[in-house]
Ligand code: HEM
């Protein structure tokens with residue numbers, strides 16, 4: 001059989017491979033995003049963070065980077081919804097009792113739910129800081145104001161918690177999907193996946209928590 | 219012991235099904251799960267009612283005919299055990315047991331607890347064999363197979379094709395079954411000539427039969443009565459992507 005690349009890569013394993021690649025690249029983005037954000041805690045007046053925000057927004061390559069990022073998100077989300085709907089169709093009548101056989105985790109069982117929560121959060125997040133021109137100038141102050149408010153802290157807290165849970169399954173799952181797994185290092189990958197969920201989850205969660213409790217709103 | 223059974227009854231593929239409750243007394247803990255159902259059927263038939271239809275053949279864990287989802291678990295609560303090898307000592311007096319057929323769009327119900335698993339046959343027919351001419355049976359040691367490879371092939375070949383992986387999978391995916399067959403043949407020299415076309419066409423058939431996509435939840439591995447490892451799925455994914463990208 002002549003390998004038809006397009007057909008093969010749109011089949012089940014192909015779709016999953018695209019999800020895994022886009023997902024892993026998004027994890028890479030998140031790491032860079034967190035590292036940049038942490039500049040907010042480096043000084044009191046937010047000048048380091050503002051300088052970083054300014055450098056980003058004045059970089060002529062930013063639109064290209066944003067286009068790549070948007071493509072990754074859209075591809076991942078579109079495939080995630082497609083895969084989930086096919087999976088729903090694959091079992092039309094549900095079990096009356098369905099027990100965990102020992103493989104499912106809270107993260108793995110909720111991928112679609114956490115994915116949709118992340119999507120909602122992403123839209124809010126973009127409206128807050130990317131599409132609102134009034135934040136430009138003193139971004140640090142805008143972040144402190146938004147995340148320091150009760151509603152902001154809750155919104156970001158929930159969005160980030162969903163992200164952490166998504167990642168607790170996603171990272172290791174992506175390796176398995178790409179065939180990059182073997183009993184020799186399966187445990188290590190599983191552990192790294194949980195670790196990434198915890199590090200990125202707690203790392204981002206630090207912002208709403210710290211900003212809320214230091215804002216005087218608490 | 220005395221049990222309360224909630225059993226799925228469905229007269230035919232197109233009929234509406236429903237759960238039926240039966241109280242069953244006189245169950246011995248030494249009975250297998252299927253013998254317990256035999257006892258129920260005997261009582262039903264004696265009282266002029268229809269026996270519950272369920273699949274079985276060898277009753278020794280090797281043929282892959284028995285099925286059933288018992289209290290939400292494919293092949294019941296004991297690890298590495300087919301329904302026919304499950305014994306009633308795993309239950310207690312007074313237990314309520316919910317018995318459902320394997321549920322998947324690709325496994326339509328024929329009657330009661332019996333499902334049609336011929337979609338698995340279609341996957342095998344798409345490439346789960348070796349058709350390259352190999353001549354007559356070679357001398358025992360004519361084709362040398364490293365011990366690690368033959369072990370790997372044997373572990374994968376332990377799959378009895380029961381469909382428990384599909385039943386247990388939250389997405390009704392057939393990845394563990396297909397991966398076991400692909401890995402079995404990919405681990406042996408005789409499987410090499412068709413290794414790439416095999417994985418491509420078996421996966422294509424698996425999709426066409428309407429099985430779900432794998433989300434790596436590993437419920438299949440946990441439920442598999444032969445304890446086939448999801449390492450076979452990683453191997454199949456690897457082979458598939460390589461074949462999709464690099465075959466001529
Ligand atoms: C920063 C955001 C996100 C990251 C880093 C991410 C990462 C990942 C990764 C690595 C996987 C595993 C893929 C695999 O097993 O092959 C995954 C699975 C999944 N993602 Fe995301 N994701 C993100 C956002 C989203 C969003 C917004 C949605 C949808 C609305 C979504 C829906 C899904 C679904 C449904 C799965 C499960 C499918 C599966 O396991 O096959 N994700 N994600």
Ligand code: FES
Nearest residue numbers: 277281282284302
């Ligand atoms: S009846 Fe043969 S495996 Fe259970």
